[in-house]
Each structure stands twice: as C-alpha cells, then as structure tokens.
Amino acid sequence: MTRTSHLIAVLSACIIAAPIASASELTVTVEGIAKQQGSIMLGLFDEATYNGDGAVNGANLTVEGTSVSVTFEGLEPGEYAVRLYHDVNDDGEMNSNPFGMPTEPYAFSNNAQGRFGPAKWEDAKFSVEADGTAHTITMN
Amino acid sequence: MDLSRRHFLEAGFGVGVAGSLGACASPGAMLGAPGMPDWHLGYKNAPPAGFDPSPMTLAFGAVPADLKGSFYRNGPAQMQYGDQYASHWFDGDGLIHRIAIEDGQAVHQARFAETKKRREEQAAGKFLSPGFGTLGDESYSVEDPDDVNAANTSVLVVNGELLALWEAGSAFAMDAETLETRGAKTWRDDLKGMPFLAHPKVEPDGRVWNLAVGGDRVGIYRIAKTGELEDFGMVNIGRAAYIHDWTMTDRHLIILVQPWVNENLRPPVVAGFEWQPQHGLQMLIVDKDDFTNQRWAQAPARMFFHTGSAWEESDGTIKFDVVLYREPVLGVGGGAAEIRGDWTEPGANENGILTQIVIPTQGDAKLIETGINGEFPQVDPRYRGQRRRLTALCTAPSRLRPGQTALTVHDWESGQSDTFNFGESRMVEEFLFVPKSGGSTEAESWLIGTVLNLNSKVSEVCVFDAARVSDGPVCIWQAAYSWPLGFHGTWA
Numbered sequence: 001m002t003r004t005s006h007l008i009a010v011l012s013a014c015i016i017a018a019p020i021a022s023a024s025e026l027t028v029t030v031e032g033i034a035k036q037q038g039s040i041m042l043g044l045f046d047e048a049t050y051n052g053d054g055a056v057n058g059a060n061l062t063v064e065g066t067s068v069s070v071t072f073e074g075l076e077p078g079e080y081a082v083r084l085y086h087d088v089n090d091d092g093e094m095n096s097n098p099f100g101m102p103t104e105p106y107a108f109s110n111n112a113q114g115r116f117g118p119a120k121w122e123d124a125k126f127s128v129e130a131d132g133t134a135h136t137i138t139m140n
Numbered sequence: 141m142d143l144s145r146r147h148f149l150e151a152g153f154g155v156g157v158a159g160s161l162g163a164c165a166s167p168g169a170m171l172g173a174p175g176m177p178d179w180h181l182g183y184k185n186a187p188p189a190g191f192d193p194s195p196m197t198l199a200f201g202a203v204p205a206d207l208k209g210s211f212y213r214n215g216p217a218q219m220q221y222g223d224q225y226a227s228h229w230f231d232g233d234g235l236i237h238r239i240a241i242e243d244g245q246a247v248h249q250a251r252f253a254e255t256k257k258r259r260e261e262q263a264a265g266k267f268l269s270p271g272f273g274t275l276g277d278e279s280y281s282v283e284d285p286d287d288v289n290a291a292n293t294s295v296l297v298v299n300g301e302l303l304a305l306w307e308a309g310s311a312f313a314m315d316a317e318t319l320e321t322r323g324a325k326t327w328r329d330d331l332k333g334m335p336f337l338a339h340p341k342v343e344p345d346g347r348v349w350n351l352a353v354g355g356d357r358v359g360i361y362r363i364a365k366t367g368e369l370e371d372f373g374m375v376n377i378g379r380a381a382y383i384h385d386w387t388m389t390d391r392h393l394i395i396l397v398q399p400w401v402n403e404n405l406r407p408p409v410v411a412g413f414e415w416q417p418q419h420g421l422q423m424l425i426v427d428k429d430d431f432t433n434q435r436w437a438q439a440p441a442r443m444f445f446h447t448g449s450a451w452e453e454s455d456g457t458i459k460f461d462v463v464l465y466r467e468p469v470l471g472v473g474g475g476a477a478e479i480r481g482d483w484t485e486p487g488a489n490e491n492g493i494l495t496q497i498v499i500p501t502q503g504d505a506k507l508i509e510t511g512i513n514g515e516f517p518q519v520d521p522r523y524r525g526q527r528r529r530l531t532a533l534c535t536a537p538s539r540l541r542p543g544q545t546a547l548t549v550h551d552w553e554s555g556q557s558d559t560f561n562f563g564e565s566r567m568v569e570e571f572l573f574v575p576k577s578g579g580s581t582e583a584e585s586w587l588i589g590t591v592l593n594l595n596s597k598v599s600e601v602c603v604f605d606a607a608r609v610s611d612g613p614v615c616i617w618q619a620a621y622s623w624p625l626g627f628h629g630t631w632a
Contacts, residue, residue, distance in 0.1 A: 097330060097332055098374055099333075099335075099357070114281060114283050115281055
C-alpha cells in the first residue's frame with residue numbers, strides 16, 4: 001500500500017509555488033470528463049518536484065462540461081509534467097477505497113500510465129517551448 | 141453401480157458424436173496435441189470467441205424431469221500464445237460457461253470475460269499482464285488490481301446478475317443469458333476497485349457474504365438478496381496470509397489465516413509466499429452482527445484452498461469441513477508445469493484430506509481427518525451455515541495425470557462415504573448440489589458437474605442422485621467438442 005499512498009499524495013499535491021520569471025505559457029486541456037460535476041485538481045511539475053509534494057504551479061478547475069482548460073503564464077521553457085485528479089464530490093481530497101486505491105478518476109500528461117504506482121517522469125514529461133505550448137490530456 | 145453404466149463409461153459409448161469410437165483404448169494412448177499427453181486436452185486454449193450456444197447430446201440415461209436452470213462455470217482458458225505458455229494455470233483468462241437445461245435439453249455456450257488483460261493480450265498476441273505466477277511485461281500498465289484481473293475463478297448470480305469472480309480484484313458483471321461482459325462491479329462508490337473473493341457465501345435466504353483480501357486487512361461484504369450492499373466493514377487478521385476461501389455459520393464468519401504468508405504482493409505473487417508453520421492455522425471468528433466482536437481459534441499448521449460449510453452446535457461449538465494439506469501445494473510448482481504437459485505424481489504431503497475442524501468455545505481446535513483424498517468440496521445450498529450431513533467432492537486422484545477420477549458424497553453423521561469412480565478415462569471437476577423439487581433433505585438433491593472424457597476427447601455434463609452416487613450418473617450430456625478444465629461453478 002505504500003506506493004498507492006504515494007500515488008495519492010503526489011496526485012493530491014497542487015501547491016502553487018512562487019512564480020518563475022519567464023515569458024513562456026502552457027495551455028492544458030483536459031478532455032473526456034465522465035461526470036459533469038466537481039473539479040479537476042491539476043498540478044504542474046518539473047523534474048525536481050515530480051516525485052515530491054510540491055508543484056511549480058497548479059489549478060482547481062470547476063467541471064461544467066466534458067472538458068476544462070487552463071493556461072499557465074510566466075513559465076520558464078523546459079520539461080514539465082501534469083498530474084491531475086477529478087474531485088468528483090468536491091471534498092478537496094482524492095478519495096480512495098479502504099485498501100488505498102483511488103476511487104476518483106486521475107490522469108497524467110501524455111496520458112501516461114503507471115505500473116504499480118504513478119506514471120514515471122520519463123513517460124509523463126513534455127516540453128514547454130519558448131513560444132508557448134498546448135497539451136491535451138484525455139481522461140479514461 | 142449396474143453393469144450398463146460401467147460399460148458405458150469404459151467403452152466410451154456415445155463417442156460416435158465426436159467421431160472417435162475406435163480410438164478409446166487405453167489412457168494415455170490418445171494425444172491431445174503432438175508430443176503432449178492425452179490429459180493436456182484440459183489445458184488447451186478455448187477458441188478466442190468462446191463457444192456459441194450449441195445443444196449437447198444426451199449420451200446416457202434419462203434426464204430428471206425437475207432439472208431446470210443454468211449451470212454456470214468459470215476457468216482459465218487461454219494458456220498459450222504461439223509457442224509462449226502462460227506462467228501459471230491461475231493466470232489464464234476466464235472463460236465463463238453456461239449450460240442451460242430445460243425439458244431434458246442441455247445447451248452449452250461460453251464467452252471470455254472481456255477484461256483489460258484479455259483485450260490487450262489478444263491484441264498483442266502474447267501474454268503481457270503480471271499475475272499470480274507471472275512477472276508480466278514492463279510495457280503493461282498497472283494502475284489498479286483490475287488491470288491484472290483474469291476473472292477466471294468462479295461465478296455468482298445475485299438477483300439475476302451474473303458475476304465472473306477472481307480473488308484479487310473486482311467481480312466482472314456479465315449478461316446472464318448472452319455472457320456478454322458488462323464491466324467491473326462497484327458495490328458502492330467508495331469501494332471501487334476493492335477485491336471481491338471468488339468464494340462468496342450465500343445464506344439459504346439469499347443474503348450474500350464475501351471478503352476483500354489485501355494483505356493483513358480483510359473487508360467484509362454483506363449483500364442483500366436483491367443485490368444491494370447492506371454493510372461493509374474491515375477487520376485485521378494479523379498477517380498477510382493467502383486466502384482463497386473461508387466459511388461461515390448462521391451467526392459467525394470464520395476467516396482461516398493459514399501460515400502461508402506473502403508480505404510483498406509483487407508479481408509474480410506466488411514467488412513471495414513463505415511457509416511459516418510456527419503460527420499454525422489460526423481462525424478469526426467474527427460476529428455477523430458486530431464485526432468488532434471477534435475471537436481467535438488455533439489449529440495445527442495446515443494449508444488449504446477450499447472449505448465446505450460450517451455450523452454451530454447449541455453450546456457454541458463450531459464445526460466445518462475443509463480440504464487440508466500438510467504443506468503448500470500448487471503455488472510451489474504445480475499449476476505451472478501442467479499447462480506445458482508436464483506432471484509428476486504428488487507426494488503424500490501434497491494430498492488434500494477432507495477434514496472436519498471442531499472449534500470448541502474454549503481451547504484449541506481439533507482436526508478430524510476422514511482419510512478421503514480429494515478437492516472441490518460442495519454442500520447443499522439450503523443448509524449453508526446450518527447443521528448438515530453431506531459433503532460432495534472430487535476424489536481418487538489419478539495416478540497417471542493431474543486431478544481426480546471420482547465423485548464422493550461423505551456423510552458426517554454416519555461416517556460413511558458413497559463413491560463413483562469414472563476410471564482413468566475421465567478428469568472429474570466440481571459437482572454442485574441442486575435440490576430436487578419437493579425434496580427437503582440434502583440427499584434429495586441432484587449433483588451436477590463436468591468431466592473431461594479423454595477417450596472421446598469431449599466435455600461432458602453429468603448428473604447424479606446425491607442419495608445413490610455409487611449407482612453412477614443418471615444422465616450424461618456430451619458436447620461435440622472439449623473445453624479446458626475449470627475451477628468453480630454455480631447453479632441458478
């Protein structure tokens with residue numbers, strides 16, 4: 001269960017860090033949301049923060065349709081990854097069953113999937129270019 | 141048993157259906173596949189699309205007029221992709237069978253449970269998922285237990301809904317008539333993905349109890365006969381024992397904590413088990429009305445897969461039957477070799493002995509061994525949790541091949557057993573009690589089960605009278621083909 005708890009911890013982490021001086025921007029679109037209620041809790045990470053509790057940026061996005069979108073500004077160009085979960089019941093937590101497995105939908109950038117734990121940085125990372133980047137994640 | 145029934149079984153009458161009458165001489169003479177022993181037929185793949193509904197042929201006897209219903213079974217049926225064998229029998233994809241019986245006719249059909257494992261392995265044409273005995277491919281994503289769910293162990297029908305059961309993940313809902321897969325069953329939103337053991341227990345009034353096993357923590361489901369979850373609670377069993385089955389009385393759940401422990405449930409799971417006989421076989425007895433009201437009982441170290449059923453005497457003494465082994469089996473070699481056509485006769489310590497465990501209200505439990513070597517114990521569903529007399533099980537292990545050759549009904553009151561031995565030409569699977577219409581005692585039941593006929597190389601469904609098993613089958617239906625050996629079934 002250790003790995004599962006870790007998965008929840010990192011998915012739940014949407015702490016907004018201090019802005020980083022730069023001019024690039026990233027638009028993340030989340031598609032295929034099954035239930036039109038609650039919020040998408042989204043965290044943006046770099047390699048240094050990916051396996052920790054802190055994120056370089058984050059957003060809580062109210063779900064009204066099957067997709068949501070957010071733009072992060074002032075990002076330093078480079079490699080980033082997104083973890084998110086759908087807080088269906090809007091209780092501010094990623095709910096889990098008694099054995100610690102998530103009971104609310106979650107996803108990673110590149111639609112990466114884990115193997116006995118969260119998706120690896122290598123699978124979830126993508127580049128934010130100097131002239132801006134759009135990235136789409138599909139819930140399944 | 142009368143001569144005609146024995147003659148039928150030995151001569152292979154009816155094999156004309158399969159067109160191989162001349163080839164039924166001696167066991168082992170027929171090869172299921174080049175270089176393979178005859179019994180390997182039971183470990184061959186089923187067709188990818190399963191089996192469309194097909195009438196079986198009444199090959200022997202007369203069908204009981206009151207026998208009407210659906211006989212469902214489940215078992216692993218994808219053991220090979222090309223020259224790649226599955227690493228363990230327990231990891232083959234579940235093929236769910238329905239034998240619909242009405243007006244003396246039996247119609248067989250079967251479909252694989254469409255799990256993620258099934259879909260992705262079929263698309264790739266190779267084994268990918270980790271499992272009980274399988275390391276799995278690094279490319280295969282595993283985000284929750286149902287990503288490795290083989291749905292291959294048993295079946296349950298609750299309020300008309302058919303469920304294909306595994307033991308470490310969700311039940312998979314299937315259409316009870318077409319066997320089309322509907323998807324993983326969530327009993328309550330907060331229990332999504334919780335395991336649902338392959339041995340639920342159904343009270344005579346239809347209420348279902350089952351366990352969710354995860355290391356040393358065990359969840360308890362109480363499900364109304366209407367299919368709604370009535371209650372769910374958690375108990376701690378102290379160590380991560382292997383739990384395939386359990387038992388219950390009308391008032392208590394009995395969770396057998398065998399000293400076969402796996403603290404690191406990583407694939408291949410079987411590699412992580414450790415035999416720790418110093419703990420003995422411990423039993424946690426849980427009050428059905430208050431899961432916090434518990435007591436422990438202690439027995440000598442034994443390994444087990446399957447129980448019969450328990451009851452309580454008026455003084456609170458608990459009695460139940462179980463097939464016990466002196467040391468672990470199947471997880472330590474067996475279950476992997478057979479699918480490659482390899483088999484060696486088990487040693488004495490690997491025999492499963494039908495045993496009654498008596499748990500007094502105080503002091504250690506006692507084991508009363510019958511000396512009957514068998515597996516797949518079954519009881520009359522009208523008496524589950526109640527005092528009863530009879531247990532049916534597969535007995536007489538073959539000396540030539542895996543599995544059993546006989547069906548036995550043991551009477552716990554008289555101490556007598558009634559056995560019919562099919563001989564080496566048949567591999568005998570689990571038999572279920574089906575109450576006769578108008579009857580009330582356990583003996584007033586039909587016993588229905590499957591056997592693999594190695595002479596004619598077809599699967600058969602046999603019916604016995606529970607009161608006269610040694611008389612032989614009252615009827616036998618034959619399929620025009622064989623399907624792989626399976627595990628457990630249910631009657632609905």
